[in-house]
Amino acid sequence: MATLPQPVFINRSRSFNKMEDLDAFQVKVIATHEVAQDTLAVVLEKPAGFDYEAGQFVSVTIPGFTPTDEDDGERMLSLASAPHEPHLLLAMRMRDSAFKRHIAQLRPGDALTISPAMGDFVLPQDWQRPLVMVAGGIGITPFLGMLRHLGQRAAVAPLPRPVTLLYGNRNPASAAFREELQALRQTLPGCRVVHVFSEVPADAGAGAGGDDGSVFSGLITPELIRQVLPDCRDCHFFVVGPDVMVATLQDHLDACEVPPEQVTLEFFAGY
Known part of the structure; x- marks a missing residue:
């Protein structure tokens, strides 16, 4: 078989x-x-x-x-x-x-x-697809390092493919580095930052941290993934966070028919 x-x-x-x-x-x-x-x-x-x-x-x-x-x-x-x-x-x-x-x-x-640095959760060497970073809570930390790195590279050459950050939190106050992430819209062309707040009403709009449709209320669901990324089946997803969140996102990406080989998962445990 x-x-x-x-x-x-x-x-x-x-x-x-x-x-x-x-x-x-x-x-x-x-x-x-x-x-x-x-x-x-x-x-x-x-x-x-x-x-x-x-x-x-x-x-x-x-x-x-x-x-x-x-x-x-x-x-x-x-x-x-x-x-x-x-x-x-x-x-x-x-x-x-x-x-x-x-x-x-x-x-x-x-x-x-x-310790010396460890881990294989790093940017792909050769980008063949749009890159989607999905973070929950403090899972933003590896992505912030990646985005800062891409910002430095972008000063020399444009991003080879678009990058979307899909960042879930309870509310704007719990979203780490929110101001820096919002500034990426100006400093890193080709990068989109999308906030998802579980405790923010749907009509919060710009007051929740965005003025361009970059803020959603509720949870990250298959429907939201397809709304934000109509071409999600052609993207490479990097997902990081607590075990339950990562497992749930894997199920959501399956529901969106994202091929498994286009999904990289990292579990935060006991942090």
Whole structure:
């Protein structure tokens, strides 16, 4: 029996046993700032010899952190910065855990330990199809790094294919980096940003963050995908977020008859 095409699954489970198994980098915090409701960005120095591709992630630990049964003090976080930028950028939803409480108290000059960059959730080398990025919540972070990278490339050559970001959140206040994403309409020709807010009325319009039909209320559904992307069956979809969200989107793309080989999925687990 022939093997049927399948989506590309990328699960960011640990590919190593301990941080000590890698040539880890100790880096200093440059700044922290809120980028959405209950969402903190951390700007880090970029150590010498640290190379990565847009979309990759690092494992982050806190020097001197005492692990417990509830919290081992380690998180895998996407780099929201682009490789050409002088600093590294992480962002995370703030939850009531020992790790996140420590992160919330970071000040310039404090130290974190990061692994080398890991992961295969990166831009395709040769674009044959329009690219669609689908993010839920803090799943925006790898896409922000990709879009910043594409913005730098666009200064030299136009995008080889159109790019659409489909970004789901509860409301505008919970949409991380919303102002920067809106500015992409001017700075990155060929890129469209579409917000979907589950708690925003359908008639919210421009007040929700867009004035060009780029804001929808409700959830990301097959009907909405087809409305936003009438040519969705010809697109390559990259989807990232919590397990339930990613699994649901896979079902939606099946319903839209997007061929499985044109779907790349990454699961955020335990972030």
